Amino acid sequence: MDNKINTVRIVIADDHTIFRDGLRRLLESEPEFEIVGEAADGAEAVQLVQQAHPDILLLDLAMPRMPGLEALRELSELRATTRVILLTAAIEKRQIIEALQVGARGVVMKDAATQMLIKAMRTVMSGQFWVGREAVTDMVQYLRDQLASQPQPKAKSYGLTRREIEILGTIVAGLSNKEIAQKFSLSEDTVKHHLTNIFDKVGVSSRLELALFAINNRLIEQ
Numbered sequence: 001m002d003n004k005i006n007t008v009r010i011v012i013a014d015d016h017t018i019f020r021d022g023l024r025r026l027l028e029s030e031p032e033f034e035i036v037g038e039a040a041d042g043a044e045a046v047q048l049v050q051q052a053h054p055d056i057l058l059l060d061l062a063m064p065r066m067p068g069l070e071a072l073r074e075l076s077e078l079r080a081t082t083r084v085i086l087l088t089a090a091i092e093k094r095q096i097i098e099a100l101q102v103g104a105r106g107v108v109m110k111d112a113a114t115q116m117l118i119k120a121m122r123t124v125m126s127g128q129f130w131v132g133r134e135a136v137t138d139m140v141q142y143l144r145d146q147l148a149s150q151p152q153p154k155a156k157s158y159g160l161t162r163r164e165i166e167i168l169g170t171i172v173a174g175l176s177n178k179e180i181a182q183k184f185s186l187s188e189d190t191v192k193h194h195l196t197n198i199f200d201k202v203g204v205s206s207r208l209e210l211a212l213f214a215i216n217n218r219l220i221e222q
Helices: 017-028 042-052 068-077 093-101 114-125 139-148 162-172 177-184 188-202 207-216
Strands: 008-013 033-039 056-060 083-088 106-109 129-131 134-136
Touching: 008 017, 008 042, 008 114, 017 033, 033 042, 042 056, 042 068, 056 068, 056 114, 068 083, 068 093, 083 114, 093 106, 093 129, 093 207, 106 114, 114 129, 162 177, 162 188, 162 207, 177 188, 188 207
Parallel strands: 008 033, 008 056, 056 083, 083 106, 106 129
Antiparallel strands: 129 134
């Protein structure tokens, strides 16, 4: 009988060798995890992700050459499928929002217990998000709540038409193309055409990215 466990392949990116070594030892004690690479800065991390295609990248926020957020942006532009969890000793709320906006799946404090990091990794692998000390199942609502207490700059329109902004609101609400078509008495092809235009104008490629972008940039009513 084959009892092989499906391993989660991990790259650790942190500029402190002692921290990397300790984290490697802790994670390798769990049979489900396999460390496939280590990086000392963001640039190395991006390169390793492209080479090894890990399931998870544990990415330190503060690193030389290329900080964590910059590496995260580059990975987002490369459309990397690796799930990124930021590790940090300190982070501001605006940085958490920015990290989630550009593709992070989790944020874990470095002083958290090992079991919390492991729980965060399992949560992220299940398709959810993890922020601080808890799982986040509805990222759109989470960002709504976080941004409600943040000072907001004047909203930009990004060249969106009134109809496109209306459709954007339905995407944030979670409606399907069919439901959007029914709501506005449009064909599904017309809805798809509008969505293609919206994606191009704001520079995203998925509905979740679009919803997060819309909330973060105040493109709809909060």
